[in-house]
Amino acid sequence: MHANGRMKLVVDDQRRGLFRVHRSVFVSPEILELERRNVFDRSWLYVGHESEVRNPGDFVARDVGGRPLIMIRGTDGQLRVLINSCTHRGAQVCRETSGNAKTFQCFYHAWTFNNQGELAGVPDAAGYGGWFRKEELGLKQPPRIASYRGLIFTSFDPAIEDLTDYLAGAKEVLDTILDQAEDGMQIAAGTQSYSFRANWKLLVENSIDGYHLRSTHHTYLEYLKSVGADFGRPFRGYGRSLGNGHAVIEHSGPMGRPCALWEPRWGEEVRREIEAIKARLVARFGPERAERIAEWNRNLLIYPNLVINDIMSLTVRTFYPVEPGYLEVSAWAMMPRSEGARWHALRLDNFLTFLGPGGFATPDDLSALDSCQLGFRGCKETEWSDISRGMTRDPDVTDEEQMRAFWRRWSEQMEGGSTARKRAVA
Numbered sequence: 001m002h003a004n005g006r007m008k009l010v011v012d013d014q015r016r017g018l019f020r021v022h023r024s025v026f027v028s029p030e031i032l033e034l035e036r037r038n039v040f041d042r043s044w045l046y047v048g049h050e051s052e053v054r055n056p057g058d059f060v061a062r063d064v065g066g067r068p069l070i071m072i073r074g075t076d077g078q079l080r081v082l083i084n085s086c087t088h089r090g091a092q093v094c095r096e097t098s099g100n101a102k103t104f105q106c107f108y109h110a111w112t113f114n115n116q117g118e119l120a121g122v123p124d125a126a127g128y129g130g131w132f133r134k135e136e137l138g139l140k141q142p143p144r145i146a147s148y149r150g151l152i153f154t155s156f157d158p159a160i161e162d163l164t165d166y167l168a169g170a171k172e173v174l175d176t177i178l179d180q181a182e183d184g185m186q187i188a189a190g191t192q193s194y195s196f197r198a199n200w201k202l203l204v205e206n207s208i209d210g211y212h213l214r215s216t217h218h219t220y221l222e223y224l225k226s227v228g229a230d231f232g233r234p235f236r237g238y239g240r241s242l243g244n245g246h247a248v249i250e251h252s253g254p255m256g257r258p259c260a261l262w263e264p265r266w267g268e269e270v271r272r273e274i275e276a277i278k279a280r281l282v283a284r285f286g287p288e289r290a291e292r293i294a295e296w297n298r299n300l301l302i303y304p305n306l307v308i309n310d311i312m313s314l315t316v317r318t319f320y321p322v323e324p325g326y327l328e329v330s331a332w333a334m335m336p337r338s339e340g341a342r343w344h345a346l347r348l349d350n351f352l353t354f355l356g357p358g359g360f361a362t363p364d365d366l367s368a369l370d371s372c373q374l375g376f377r378g379c380k381e382t383e384w385s386d387i388s389r390g391m392t393r394d395p396d397v398t399d400e401e402q403m404r405a406f407w408r409r410w411s412e413q414m415e416g417g418s419t420a421r422k423r424a425v426a
């Protein structure tokens, strides 16, 4: 990606072990415009989880890739993703963020659509000429919709490769996360929504950044010490590229995991339950994979903007730029369906304590990213951000190979490089 036809915006010099990103990519409105066309319109984007629309008529409405969408289960039992825009003159037919509905009546002129997206009623339809066919005026759908083990994705690129190919190496990590559930995952009711003044790619970097834990989150580490977390387990692990811009850091450390790593503050009764969960994992997957599922944490980035944190709680978040220096985040808690209420409460408590907007981590992270964005006002003089840590060794968890994976794919897409294409674009 070039700033002005001469200068590269991402410098990737493997021989010298140098990787840097030009800071204009965090502040330029032209770059954001190009990202909308080349990145968000050319990727698979997360819409939601099938458990959010379990019963006929259940829906959630959310913005994805700049479009207003409704994910809904129709009376026929089928899950659909619809564009939330009336085919008459554009109003959003659904004005709630979630609920259950047989029909949506547009607030403007009262055209009515059923929960399968079909246009079911038009006041005074006799006013239209011979061209008018209700069956052609249903709510539109994005060109591509696909699911992977309950996670629903959409793409606005009709010719994008299939979702499973797109996921590349991220599929195996997703499986490791989803396999902790014995009968599927569910999303807990409620969305955490927040926004802050930073470029969206700073949150990508931060979500898979193991280098900042000790400096930015030392208050949380102090807190964990004070409640007796097991600091005999050192923080160790590695980051790696998973192909197609996806990346992960996998690590073990002092924090416990509801599945299935005990920490002393949870008490003896919980310890026995955790041991039982672990034993069932060993029975299902063998000791090695069971240990990876139970005792290792992971922060997974599915390019470009889906982050799954499988740490002391399991969370899913997406985020979109509103302006170069402003983004909106949505986050949800995911949990194994079969776990009891107590485990769900523990997971939600962990979510709020660390990752919630008022938790130990998120305000610290947001302050750091806010501060980077403020610092970028000096980007004409301090032009480059450095992402070369660990380039000349086997990357460990504090290195940045996983971030470079994102930036390499981003740079390729911004230069107009082809997504692997299922079929030629018409």
Ligand code: FES
Pocket (backbone or CB within 6 Å): 086, 087, 088, 089, 090, 091, 106, 107, 108, 109, 110, 111
């Ligand atoms: S815009 Fe929906 S009925 Fe007119």
Ligand SMILES: [Fe+2]
Pocket (backbone or CB within 6 Å): 206, 212, 216, 217, 361, 365
């Ligand atoms: Fe952080």
